[in-house]
Amino acid sequence: xxxxxxxxxxxxxxxxxxxxxxxxxxxxxxxxxxxxxxxxxxxxxxxxxxxxxxxxxxxxxxxxxxxxxxxxxxxxxxxxxxxxxxxxxxxxxxxxxxxxxxxxxxxxxxxxxxxxxxxxxxxxxxxxxxxxxxxxxxxxxxxxxxxxxxxxxxxxxxxxxxxxxxxxxxxxxxxxxxxxxxxxxxxxxxxxxxxxxxxxxxxxxxxxxxxxxxxxxxxxxxxxxxxxxxxxxxxxxxxxxxxxxxxxxxxxxxxxxxxxxxxxxxxxxxxxxxxxxxxxxxxxxxxxxxxxxxxxxxxxxxxxxxxxxxxxxxxxxxxxxxxxxxxxxxxxxxxxxxxxxxxxxxxxxxxxxxxxxxxxxxxxxxxxxxxxxxxxxxxxxxxxxxxxxxxxxxxxxxxxxxxxxxxxxxxxxxxxxxxxxxxxxxxxxxxxxxxxxxxxxxxxxxx
Numbered sequence: 001x002x003x004x005x006x007x008x009x010x011x012x013x014x015x016x017x018x019x020x021x022x023x024x025x026x027x028x029x030x031x032x033x034x035x036x037x038x039x040x041x042x043x044x045x046x047x048x049x050x051x052x053x054x055x056x057x058x059x060x061x062x063x064x065x066x067x068x069x070x071x072x073x074x075x076x077x078x079x080x081x082x083x084x085x086x087x088x089x090x091x092x093x094x095x096x097x098x099x100x101x102x103x104x105x106x107x108x109x110x111x112x113x114x115x116x117x118x119x120x121x122x123x124x125x126x127x128x129x130x131x132x133x134x135x136x137x138x139x140x141x142x143x144x145x146x147x148x149x150x151x152x153x154x155x156x157x158x159x160x161x162x163x164x165x166x167x168x169x170x171x172x173x174x175x176x177x178x179x180x181x182x183x184x185x186x187x188x189x190x191x192x193x194x195x196x197x198x199x200x201x202x203x204x205x206x207x208x209x210x211x212x213x214x215x216x217x218x219x220x221x222x223x224x225x226x227x228x229x230x231x232x233x234x235x236x237x238x239x240x241x242x243x244x245x246x247x248x249x250x251x252x253x254x255x256x257x258x259x260x261x262x263x264x265x266x267x268x269x270x271x272x273x274x275x276x277x278x279x280x281x282x283x284x285x286x287x288x289x290x291x292x293x294x295x296x297x298x299x300x301x302x303x304x305x306x307x308x309x310x311x312x313x314x315x316x317x318x319x320x321x322x323x324x325x326x327x328x329x330x331x332x333x334x335x336x337x338x339x340x341x342x343x344x345x346x347x348x349x350x351x352x353x354x355x356x357x358x359x360x361x362x363x364x365x366x367x368x369x370x371x372x373x374x375x376x377x378x379x380x381x382x383x384x385x386x387x388x389x390x391x392x393x394x395x396x397x398x399x400x401x402x403x404x405x406x407x408x409x410x411x412x413x414x415x416x417x418x419x420x421x422x423x424x425x426x427x428x429x430x431x432x433x434x435x436x437x438x439x440x441x442x443x444x445x446x447x
Contacts, residue, residue: 001359002105003352006098008405010091010349012398017041017087028082034071035079039063041087043076044342046390049327062391077330080338088341093188095348096163100189107158109305110296112217113189115163115196116309117178119152120316121170125331133333134169151340152177154185155315157197157308160351162315163188167340175204176257182210191216195292197309203289205248206256208273209265212291219306222275222287230275231287240277241299245270278303318347322383350383353405357382357412365418372421377412385411 018038023029029037039060046059052073061067100106106113124130126147131138134149150172154164164184166177178198185191195217198207203223211218224231230244253265265271276288276299288302297305319325323343328336357377365373385408386393392404 001356002102003099004356004405004409006095006102007349007352008398008402010095010098011393011401011405012396013094014394015396017091022084022087023082024084025082028079034060034064034069035076040076040079040083042391042394043080044088044329044338045346045394046387047329048387049324049329052329055329059391077332077335080330080335081332083334083338085334085337085341088338088345092162092165092341092345092348095345095352096161096188099161099352100163103190108193109158109195109301112193112195112296114157114305114308115154115185115194116157116312117152117154117181117196117198117202118309118312118316119150119174119177120320121148122151122167122320123147123326124149124336125328127331130331130333130336135171136169149336150174150177151319152181153312153315153344154181154196155312157311159355160311160315161348162344165341165344167337174201175207178202178204178207179210179258179261182207182214182216186214195219195305197306199309205252205271206258206261206265208271208289208291209256209268210258210261212271213261213264217292218290219292219302220289221306222289224287226289227273227275234275234277241274241294243272243274243294245272276302315347318350318379319343322379323347323350346386350379350386353386353409353412354379354382357409360413361416363416373418374421375416376419378415378417381415382408382412 015038018041020029020037022041023037029040042063043056043059047055049055056073056076057070060069060071100113103113108114124134124147130136131147134147136147148170150168150170152166152168152174153162155162164181166172166180168177182191182196185194191214196211196219198218198220200221200223203220203226205226207220208218222231227244227246230242230246234240234242247270248265250266253262256262256265272291274290274292274294276290277285278288278299279285288306290297290302292302323346325340325343328339330336330339354377361375361377363375365375389404389408393401395401
C-alpha cells in the first residue's frame with residue numbers, strides 16, 4: 001500500500017509546483033483575475049475532454065465556487081501559453097523518484113528493473129499554426145493533409161510506470177528518442193541495475209555504446225544484417241549463444257547523433273556484444289543482442305525479458321483510448337505539450353492506485369476447464385473517479401486528500417473485471433481459420 005501513500009503526499013505537495021519559475025513571462029499572472037497561476041496549472045489535470053468552453057467554465061465555477069462566472073476558451077488558451085510544460089514533467093519526476101525510493105518493496109528480475117522504450121504516433125490538430133510549430137510539411141505521403149506527432153516513452157515492464165516521455169515532430173527518429181530517455185533516466189533511477197529492451201527499430205550500435213557508457217544493460221531484437229559476419233559464423237558452427245568483441249568503423253561512429261557517444265566510441269573502437277539465437281513458439285529463430293553476462297540471464301530468460309516489453313503497449317492504449325490524449329485542448333505546440341505531459345502524470349497516478357487496489361482484491365473468479373482468470377480493477381471506472389475527484393485532490397488539505405484517495409481505492413477494489421491469465425499459444429490457434437493469409441500483420445512473428 002505504499003503507492004497510494006505516495007500519491008496522497010504528491011497531491012498534498014501540489015502547491016510546491018505553483019511557482020513563478022514555470023511562467024514564461026515576467027508580467028503574466030501579476031494582477032489578480034479570474035484565472036490565477038494555480039488555476040491554469042490545474043486545468044489540464046482536471047479537463048474531462050468534453051467541449052472546450054463547457055470544460056473551462058465547469059472547472060472555473062468549481063474552482064471559484066461561483067456558478068455565475070464565465071470565461072472564453074480564447075482567454076484560457078492565451079494564459080496557458082505562458083506556462084512551461086516542464087511543470088508537469090517535474091510533477092511526474094517527483095512522483096517517480098518517490099516510488100523508486102521504495103525499490104526494496106518492488107519485484108525485480110534478480111535485482112534488476114526491466115524497462116522498455118518504444119514510440120507511437122498521435123494525431124494532433126490539423127491547423128496551420130500546429131503544422132508550422134511541429135514543422136509538418138503541407139503535403140505528406142499519398143498527397144494527404146495529415147497532422148501527426150511522434151510520442152515516445154520509457155516504461156517499467158513489471159510495474160507499468162512511465163519514467164521518461166517525449167513528444168516531437170515525426171522527423172525525430174526512434175533512436176534519438178531512446179538516447180534522450182537514457183539521459184533523462186540516469187537522473188531518476190539506478191541505471192547500473194537496469195535492463196532496457198528494444199524492438200528491431202532500435203537496432204542501433206549507438207544505443208549499445210550509450211548503454212555501456214552509462215554502465216547499464218540492453219536487450220535489442222536484432223536484424224540479420226547487423227553483425228552479419230558474427231551471426232553467420234555462429235550459424236555455421238551451430239552455436240546459439242556467444243559473446244563477440246567487434247571493431248566499429250569510423251564511418252559508423254561519424255553517423256552517431258550525439259557527440260558524447262561519438263567520443264566514447266572513438267576511444268574504445270570496440271564493442272562487446274552477446275549474440276543469442278532464441279526459438280519462437282512457431283519454431284522460427286530470432287536474434288537478440290545484449291551485454292548481459294551469461295551468469296545473469298540464460299537465453300530462455302533473455303527471451304522472456306524481451307517478451308515483457310510488449311506491456312508498454314498497454315500504456316499507449318490507456319493514453320489513447322482511456323485518457324483520450326489525442327483530444328488536445330489547443331492548437332499551439334506549448335498547449336499540446338502541456339496536455340501530453342500532464343496526462344503522463346495522470347497515467348502514473350492511475351497505475352499507482354491500480355496496483356494498490358489490486359493488492360487487496362479477495363474475490364476469486366469461477367474456475368474453468370480451459371483457462372484461468374484473475375480479477376483486476378476496472379480501469380475505466382478508476383480513471384473516471386480520479387478525474388472526477390481531481391479538483392478536490394489538488395488542495396493543501398492532506399487529511400481530506402487521504403480520505404478521497406481511500407474512497408477511490410475502495411471503489412477500485414469492488415468494481416472489477418476478470419482477465420484471462422494465459423492466452424492460447426500459437427500451437428493452439430488454427431491460422432487457416434482465424435487469420436487471413438494475405439494480411440501480413442496477422443502472420444508476423446512475435447515473442
